[in-house]
Amino acid sequence: MSDALPLPLLEVERLARHFPVRGFLNRQVGTLRALDDVSFSVSEGEVLGIVGESGCGKSTLGKTLMGIHDPSRGEVRLQGERIAAPGQKRAAAVRARLQYVYQDPGASLDPRWTLRRSLHEPLIIHTDWPRAKREAHVQAIVKSVGLPEAHLDLYPHEISGGQQRRVGLARILVLGPQLVIFDEPTSGLDVSVQATVLALFRDLRQEFGLTYLFISHDLAVVRSICDRVIVMYLGRIVEIGSTADVFAAPRHPYTRSLLSAAPRIGGPRVTENFSLQGEPPDPSNVPSGCRFRTRCPLAIDRCAKIDPPAEFEGGHGVACLRWRELAA
Amino acid sequence: MTTLLDIQKLSLSFRTEKGPARVLDMVDLAVKPGEIVGLVGESGCGKTTLARAILGTLPEGLTEIGSGHIRLDGVDMLRDGKAAERVRGSTVTFVPQDPFASFNPLFRVGTQIRDLMRWKAPREGGKRPGDDAIIAMLDAVQLPQPKAILAKYPHELSGGQRQRVMIAMALLPQPRLIIADEPTTALDVTVQAQILGLLRRLAVERGVSVLFTTHDLGAAWEICDRIVVMYAGQTAEIAPRDEFFAAPRHPYTSMLLDSLPEPGRNPVGIPGGVPSPLSPPAGCRFNPRCPRASDICNKTRPELTEGEAGHLVACHHPVTAKAPALHV
Numbered sequence: 001m002s003d004a005l006p007l008p009l010l011e012v013e014r015l016a017r018h019f020p021v022r023g024f025l026n027r028q029v030g031t032l033r034a035l036d037d038v039s040f041s042v043s044e045g046e047v048l049g050i051v052g053e054s055g056c057g058k059s060t061l062g063k064t065l066m067g068i069h070d071p072s073r074g075e076v077r078l079q080g081e082r083i084a085a086p087g088q089k090r091a092a093a094v095r096a097r098l099q100y101v102y103q104d105p106g107a108s109l110d111p112r113w114t115l116r117r118s119l120h121e122p123l124i125i126h127t128d129w130p131r132a133k134r135e136a137h138v139q140a141i142v143k144s145v146g147l148p149e150a151h152l153d154l155y156p157h158e159i160s161g162g163q164q165r166r167v168g169l170a171r172i173l174v175l176g177p178q179l180v181i182f183d184e185p186t187s188g189l190d191v192s193v194q195a196t197v198l199a200l201f202r203d204l205r206q207e208f209g210l211t212y213l214f215i216s217h218d219l220a221v222v223r224s225i226c227d228r229v230i231v232m233y234l235g236r237i238v239e240i241g242s243t244a245d246v247f248a249a250p251r252h253p254y255t256r257s258l259l260s261a262a263p264r265i266g267g268p269r270v271t272e273n274f275s276l277q278g279e280p281p282d283p284s285n286v287p288s289g290c291r292f293r294t295r296c297p298l299a300i301d302r303c304a305k306i307d308p309p310a311e312f313e314g315g316h317g318v319a320c321l322r323w324r325e326l327a328a
Numbered sequence: 329m330t331t332l333l334d335i336q337k338l339s340l341s342f343r344t345e346k347g348p349a350r351v352l353d354m355v356d357l358a359v360k361p362g363e364i365v366g367l368v369g370e371s372g373c374g375k376t377t378l379a380r381a382i383l384g385t386l387p388e389g390l391t392e393i394g395s396g397h398i399r400l401d402g403v404d405m406l407r408d409g410k411a412a413e414r415v416r417g418s419t420v421t422f423v424p425q426d427p428f429a430s431f432n433p434l435f436r437v438g439t440q441i442r443d444l445m446r447w448k449a450p451r452e453g454g455k456r457p458g459d460d461a462i463i464a465m466l467d468a469v470q471l472p473q474p475k476a477i478l479a480k481y482p483h484e485l486s487g488g489q490r491q492r493v494m495i496a497m498a499l500l501p502q503p504r505l506i507i508a509d510e511p512t513t514a515l516d517v518t519v520q521a522q523i524l525g526l527l528r529r530l531a532v533e534r535g536v537s538v539l540f541t542t543h544d545l546g547a548a549w550e551i552c553d554r555i556v557v558m559y560a561g562q563t564a565e566i567a568p569r570d571e572f573f574a575a576p577r578h579p580y581t582s583m584l585l586d587s588l589p590e591p592g593r594n595p596v597g598i599p600g601g602v603p604s605p606l607s608p609p610a611g612c613r614f615n616p617r618c619p620r621a622s623d624i625c626n627k628t629r630p631e632l633t634e635g636e637a638g639h640l641v642a643c644h645h646p647v648t649a650k651a652p653a654l655h656v
Contacts, residue, residue: 053516160601190370190543195587196597217516220546224589247591261521263546265573265588271525271550276518279488 007080008041009211010065010179015039015074017057017064021284032284034060036235038074039310042179047205047212049226049243051219051258055283057235058215062181065213066100078179096126099177103184105168109156115142115167116152122175138174144207145170146200162193166200173208181213186221198225219262223247231255234283234291241316251318251327254292290321298322332401332504332537333359333382339394340381341605348392349605351377353561353613355396356632359505359537364528366552366569367541370584372602374561375541379507381405382539383422384412401504417448421498423508423527427490431482438462438478441497448501457500465496469526488519495527505537512547524550545588549573554638557581560603560613563632566640577641577648580614612643620645 015038023029035057042048050058063069065076067083067090076084083094102108109118119138123129129137139149145166156164172180185201186194198221205212216222222229222243229246231239231254239252250256257276264270278295281287290308293299302321310317320326340352351374359365367375380386382398384405398405401419405412424430432440441462449456459478466474469492482490491511498506508527512520528551531538542548548555548569555572557565557580565578576582583598600617603609609616615625624644632642 053518162601191545191587191595192370192584192598194597195589195595196599198589198595199597202594218589219517220589223591224593224595257518261517263521263544263550265546265549265585269528269550271521271528274518274521274525276522279486279516279519 009044009079010042010213011077011080012041012065013039013074013077015061015064015076016072017060017069018072030284033235033286034283035064038232038235038237040230040237040240042211042213044178045209045211046227047214047225049214049216049222049229050232051216051222051229052232053217053258053280055234055280056232057283058217058232059183060235061232062100062183062213062215066098066181067095068100092126096122096175097178099172099175099180101169101172101180101182101185103187104165105172105185106156106161106164106166108168109164109171111156114153114155115159118156118167119152119171119174122171126175138170141170141174142167145173145204162196165197169200169204173204176208177210179211179213181215183215184217185214186216186218194221201225219259231258234280234286236291236319237310237317238292238320239316239318240310241318245314245316249327251316251323252292252320253296253298253322253326256326257295290319298326330361331358332361332363333357333539334397334399335378335382336396338378338381338396338398340377340386341392341394342387343390343392344606346606350394350608351561351605352381353608354629355558355561355563356566357556357563359539361504361537362532362535364531364538364540364551364553366548366555367539367558368543368545368548368555369558370543370602372560372605373558374605375558376509378558379422379509379539379541382507383420384416417444418450418501419503420505420507421501421503423491423494423498423506423511425510425513427487427494428482430494431490433482435481436478437480437482437485437493441478441493441500444497445500450502462496462500465500466493468499468530469493469496470522471496487515488523491515491519491523492526495523495530499530499534499536502534503536505539506531507539507541509541510543511540513542513544520547521550527551545573545585557584560608561605562613562629562642564614564642566632566638568638571636571639577635577639577646578614578643579618579620579645579647582647620647 017035019032019034020028021030021032052058064071071084071086075082120134123134142149147163147166151159186197214226226243229243230237233254239246239255250259260270261274275297276295281294287294289304289306293303306321308319308321310319335355335357338352338355341348341350355378369375382405393406400415403411403415445456463474466477471477471489471492512523524547540551552569554568559580565581576585586596589595598617603613611626611628612630615621630642630644632640634640
């Protein structure tokens with residue numbers, strides 16, 4: 001992981017994204033710190049999960065990595081090459097290596113284009129391949145996502161929602177990306193469909209040697225598919241570590257509350273002694289010091305003064321002043 | 329056995345341009361006083377239609393009742409219009425999925441609660457309860473500073489707070505049954521744990537029955553005493569909570585539980601999709617996707633029969649300990 005010799009695929013260093021809050025006459029009246037001082041790295045071939053509740057900045061993180069948002073501070077490096085920093089324009093070559101999957105990838109197909117045209121489009125933009133070469137490549141990709149080649153002449157409305165999703169994924173894969181960022185890919189799906197979608201993600205990762213960044217609020221899904229996991233709260237990383245470590249022995253009090261809130265079928269009712277009160281505060285007015293302290297059962301005076309830095313032990317990082325007491 | 333809500337052999341269809349959509353097919357459901365019943369099923373299974381049929385809020389011109397009856401506290405909700413109107417909103421109340429859409433954005437929360445009280449709350453000594461009762465109830469749903477909440481507009485409350493106000497409004501008329509339609513789907517896990525715990529505690533304390541529709545099996549585990557599973561408009565299985573999760577009898581239920589992501593197991597989905605209510609398969613509606621289906625399944629509709637006490641299943645080839653569920 002972090003101590004491995006080869007260069008990590010993606011490095012994120014002190015990345016921040018702030019949005020101005022505008023008031024009367026478009027005057028800036030505040031700053032929404034959606035993402036603040038976030039650092040981590042992703043090694044090749046791993047599945048890194050990013051979890052947190054709404055408003056924690058996980059989607060902003062994905063979009064900033066992707067180049068949809070410009071970072072306010074910090075930088076992002078892809079295989080050592082700086083791809084995002086304040087004011088930097090993204091090169092087209094980089095865009096092909098990173099791909100972003102929205103909640104429903106099938107919804108991004110043009111209803112008036114045949115699937116063939118939709119799948120050729122990224123190749124026309126990013127390569128100078130002749131038509132025959134593109135066609136052969138598209139057919140191979142379509143086969144690997146489990147669709148018959150005959151479907152290429154159809155329009156999106158002629159195939160089912162599940163097949164549209166597969167075409168959407170095929171469209172992302174034609175460019176041979178290295179890193180795929182999934183943003184809530186399973187929310188809104190029924191469990192029986194979710195299981196088949198997750199299986200497809202797993203197969204594709206194996207076949208194409210992909211690295212995934214998996215943004216989700218569903219802890220059970222993240223636990224089942226990710227190697228490592230990042231827990232975010234109000235624009236900050238509060239905990240990072242291997243999925244097994246984080247789920248078995250969470251160190252941050254927020255991670256503990258989050259895990260204990262998820263229902264466990266067959267276990268005791270968690271709602272009977274769930275202790276975390278309230279909801280996350282407004283991100284345009286974050287508390288001083290540790291951002292979780294207003295809801296934290298362990299908060300002490302020191303938490304309001306010191307913004308806890310991430311402390312690592314055995315590849316498992318946590319940003320809390322009192323985590324050692326908690327672990328004991 | 330006295331039942332509060334008694335639904336028997338209810339068939340219901342909607343008129344559409346393409347012919348009748350048979351959304352509910354001979355549904356049976358009973359809720360006893362003080363019981364929390366989970367109505368579980370995937371999208372399109374008819375659970376919301378059933379909830380709305382009980383409330384009598386289905387579009388009048390488009391709905392056709394085929395057979396059966398809904399009796400709530402002795403009142404025939406389908407045929408006795410005047411009595412049903414009296415019961416609706418006082419004996420039976422509703423907690424919606426999206427609380428924001430249920431508030432009028434132009435009026436203060438207090439105004440909207442008082443309006444409800446004017447019409448639906450029971451009189452005590454000839455008078456409707458005043459603000460004191462409202463504030464006491466907002467306090468019971470653990471809203472901080474209830475007085476201040478009354479003066480706020482809906483957009484000034486957070487999602488969790490809005491859902492708490494909705495629960496308070498559902499409890500104020502002192503109902504005997506609350507229908508909660510996916511009340512936590514739009515909320516984060518920590519808020520979901522708070523709301524589910526609150527709903528269960530208040531219902532048990534006050535002896536109110538709850539019919540809780542959800543597609544989230546974890547949430548159903550948290551809150552329910554008994555679970556009813558629907559598939560494509562048919563009741564598939566009815567069982568007490570513990571038995572339902574430990575020993576499901578219907579192949580659909582069993583496959584649904586196996587689709588849940590869990591550590592150390594690749595979830596198995598259910599191949600195929602939910603049939604269209606315009607042309608549902610004959611016999612058991614699950615037969616095209618069922619690995620145990622035989623000839624009888626696409627000819628004869630299985631009756632809901634009781635195996636162990638209180639555990640009913642509608643299947644010709646139920647899952648048993650000797651014949652465990654098969655997966656393809």
